[in-house]
Amino acid sequence: MANPTIDFFYFFGSGYAYLPVMRIDEAAERAGVEVRWRPFSVRTLMRENNIALRDQPGKMRYIWRDIERRAKWHGIPFVKPPIWPTDPDELANLVATVAFAEGWGRDYTKASFKSWYLDGQPLGERTALNQVLTSLGQDAAEIILRANSAETLAAYAAETEAARQLGIFGSPTFVADGEVFWGDDRLEEALAWAKGEHPARTEARK
């Protein structure tokens, strides 16, 4: 039988996504659960749902502080990224779409978030992107060309549509057997759900 699996929907430029990017592999391995990483355009879905965090400075102040505390709670390094919102063209996400098609998506994701968070580089900007891609042994110019191709745009839009169909409205979101869990703080529940061990799931079965 195949291992239980969860889908990990996230967006490059989502502050909270940093936390599972840094800890999901270890947590999933401990739980014996596989993870499918699925970058998508949370920006599109948030716009549709009229959730504009950039217009809520008070809430954003809280959110960055909360991420900092949660990073320390998990033992993850934290430096507040100096630039947010980032990447107006979602190029960092589009490059991820290419990277996952070629099997180096996780390394690229982790390198990107570290570059943005820990080195303070502007996510998705050409120089930062070049640096990340080069560090992974990739031909940056070639990859960026393909990131902007019709094929990549369509694949990225299809993932965003899949997220919309699931009722997703935020990043990060985990999906286990169709059950949607929003937020890094729900990762443990999603893993339990995938293994059939979440009390809300086992009870429903009786």
Place this chain on the structure above:
Amino acid sequence: MANPTIDFFYFFGSGYAYLPVMRIDEAAERAGVEVRWRPFSVRTLMRENNIALRDQPGKMRYIWRDIERRAKWHGIPFVKPPIWPTDPDELANLVATVAFAEGWGRDYTKASFKSWYLDGQPLGERTALNQVLTSLGQDAAEIILRANSAETLAAYAAETEAARQLGIFGSPTFVADGEVFWGDDRLEEALAWAKGEHPARTEARK
């Protein structure tokens, strides 16, 4: 030395507030932390911050499902309240202001949330309120009169202003030594903070 203390800001009619209402006393006692219960008008602050959950049906669907799962995760009984939003005049909150002034606020809060959640009664409506107050041995007519007095309205507004000053925008919120934690899922962090055991706090001290 006085025990460490946290402030518990919440709103009658906030779905997520149900979770800490049902579990905070036990969790705080285990941690050796005192709790000050502080009902306030989250509705006022959410209006100011343009966070209108009632206009986001997709997100609300998720939220109720999440509360259900979290209730089972904590071992708390759950029935989805049939009526939301509730209590347009915030009478349930105003009664709480009276109740806390007289020392029976916690019992009233728990009885109210149970009546709303588990018995499906419309929170803040006269019949439901009468029932809750009578079950606590209170004179419902007398209490409701005082809930609508200028003194109570001023005390309630002052608590809402205190929440605003702290940067609070949602319910439930916990505050430990000025540090703000939003959401039932942050209760354990707030308790750790109050005891000086949160890694983000101990690190800052070094």
